[in-house]
Amino acid sequence: MTQPDPPRIQELSRRSALKAGALGAAGSAVAPRAARAQTPAATQGPTPAQQQEPGRGMESGGMLTDVPGFLVGNATLEAAVTGCTVILCPKETTGGVEIRGGWTGTREMDILSPFSASPFVHALLFTGGSAFGLAAADGVMRWFEERWAADGTGSRFGPVPQVPAAVVYDLAVGEPLPRPGPDDGYRACEAATTEFGRGSVGAGAGARVGADVPGSQRMKGGLGSASRRLGNGVVVGALAVVNALGNVVDRDGRIIAGAAFPDGRHADAVAYLTENPEAAVRPRRGSFTTLVAVATDAALTKTQCSVVARMAQAGLARAVHPCFTASDGDVVVALAGGTEEATADAVGIVAAATVADAIRDAVRRAESRDGIADLRTLGARSAEDPAWSVEE
DSSP: OOOOOOOOOOOBOHHHHHHHTOTTOTBOOBOOOHHHHTSHHHHHOOOHHHHTSTTOSTTSSOOGGGSTTOEEEEEEETTTTEEEEEEEEEEEEEEEEEEOOSSOOEESGGGGSTTOOOOOEEEEEEESSGGGGGGHHHHHHHHHHHHHHHTTOOBTTBOOOOOOEEEOOOTTSSOSOOOOOHHHHHHHHHTOBSSOOOBSSGGGTTOEEOOOOTTOBOEEOEEEEEEEEOTTSOEEEEEEEEEOSSEEEOTTSOEEEOOBOTTSOBOOHHHHHHHOGGGGGSOOOSOBEEEEEEEEEEOOOHHHHHHHHHHHHHHHHHHEESOSOTTBOOEEEEEEEEEEOOOHHHHHHHHHHHHHHHHHHHHHHOOOBTTBOOTTSTTSSOTTOTTBOOOO
């Protein structure tokens, strides 16, 4: 069903938006952060040396909100160790999706299909709480409805906010209740800004990473972000919620964070499958997911966004080993909310690298929750194991 898009709210600079309390206004264009956007360190990602050191490189690499007009907000439920994250899109944002995981939890994701008549995306929600957490999308829709009614856009019959959503399974972490709901989705919209929290917040609060190897313990995952810039100035940003079955690996293949045995040795899925006769027939347990959003200010059609999402999955495969299993809910959404010129291939190539940066950023920023070790927890990783990335 085609829905009219709301008129553009008066464009505001970030400073005036902060004063007006309107950073969460859908469709407003927020000026890019010039200081960060114009420096090479902000657009090229961490250096190789920084990438090899856990906890390093976090001061560079950019954020999804370096793409003009996009805002991100988190709502975190501390006791339950879960939460949700919303991406608010600029006016007339198109979207596409590529789903490779075998066990996804989604809502309205089909509106991103090139076959869907829905022309634009107003927001994207990532949430914890498994399928229960999809209720948080109701709050995002209520947030839009209230604002559209206030500015005269809305009516009794619409427009209807287009808010696709996807979940991670984090029910085994923290308290079983509460789970993200409508009020939390609304709260995330209210908190949306260009400067958002990363690590163990929002949809990444209860995330974990690590290969499914008997006798090993998983480590803390989280929410990460990064951005890069094409040579003609087009910006490509990525946000990742990393709750992966696989270990997160560096550019050289060494493990940044993942499953470890009690003595701190890394647990590798390939070694387990090739060295243990029973491994090939052992049922896999649990649900695991990496959720990714790619944003750009290039002008792309829905079909081109789907091409970018498909290409961006390569970044997930570079940074997470293994991925795309029957137990994973891996999803990549691409959002195009600008008028700049760039081909889908150019955006997709850079998007893959940016997605890998965002995934690594997530585990570098993650902090221990509910007894789950992060990469700085003493004893979690053996200093004698060469598979781990170098310590600070």
